[in-house]
Amino acid sequence: DAKTTQPNSMESNEEEPVHLPCNHSTISGTDYIHWYRQLPSQGPEYVIHGLTSNVNNRMASLAIAEDRKSSTLILHRATLRDAAVYYCILRASGTYKYIFGTGTRLKVLA
Amino acid sequence: DAGVIQSPRHEVTEMGQEVTLRCKPISGHNSLFWYRQTMMRGLELLIYFNNNVPIDDSGMPEDRFSAKMPNASFSTLKIQPSEPRDSAVYFCASSPQTGTPEAFFGQGTRLTVV
Numbered sequence: 001d002a003k004t005t006q007p008n009s010m011e012s013n014e015e016e017p018v019h020l021p022c023n024h025s026t027i028s029g030t031d032y033i034h035w036y037r038q039l040p041s042q043g044p045e046y047v048i049h050g051l052t053s054n055v056n057n058r059m060a061s062l063a064i065a066e067d068r069k070s071s072t073l074i075l076h077r078a079t080l081r082d083a084a085v086y087y088c089i090l091r092a093s094g095t096y097k098y099i100f101g102t103g104t105r106l107k108v109l110a
Numbered sequence: 111d112a113g114v115i116q117s118p119r120h121e122v123t124e125m126g127q128e129v130t131l132r133c134k135p136i137s138g139h140n141s142l143f144w145y146r147q148t149m150m151r152g153l154e155l156l157i158y159f160n161n162n163v164p165i166d167d168s169g170m171p172e173d174r175f176s177a178k179m180p181n182a183s184f185s186t187l188k189i190q191p192s193e194p195r196d197s198a199v200y201f202c203a204s205s206p207q208t209g210t211p212e213a214f215f216g217q218g219t220r221l222t223v224v
Binding site: 036043044049087091096099100101102103 | 201
């Protein structure tokens with residue numbers, strides 16, 4: 001399974017954008033990039049995923065580098081409810097399992 | 111849909127006892143996963159099933175752990191005998207194979223072995 005590298009922690013001010021980086025230099029051509037987050041005392045929840053093109057949904061945007069060796073999760077306006085651990089995961093095409101790394105703990109300051 | 115349902119939410123047991131964790135996946139989902147989360151090791155994938163068949167159990171720690179999925183709406187994770195180092199939060203997740211293969215997680219079972 002290809003690995004991802006994320007900063008251990010980040011801080012953001014409330015109502016400001018947050019850019020969470022992820023490096024995945026060993027990504028293969030058919031690996032999907034998924035982001036999940038885990039709020040305190042809850043199970044992980046899906047945020048967004050993509051393959052090559054940038055993606056937007058109601059929760060966030062995903063910017064994928066042209067060489068696909070890195071990606072950035074963008075929260076457009078952080079709220080206190082966005083404080084969580086954010087995981088960047090590579091999923092091989094045709095498989096359905098997710099291998100979680102250590103993630104980035106996001107702290108949102110009021 | 112009520113989402114993935116796990117029971118019990120909390121379990122405290124004595125070392126050496128058998129523990130059974132239960133999971134009801136979301137109806138229509140083909141894949142089911144069991145994860146374990148500890149401070150030291152983070153979220154570990156223990157086993158996953160496709161269409162009730164175990165596909166990858168390489169994450170199961172040892173023979174004391176076993177998982178079954180007798181039908182599409184129920185799965186169990188059993189630990190026998192339990193040890194203090196098994197104390198963790200155990201999550202079950204399910205995922206469809208069509209459309210977005212998003213994994214939906216349950217609320218978890220917090221297991222404490224004393």
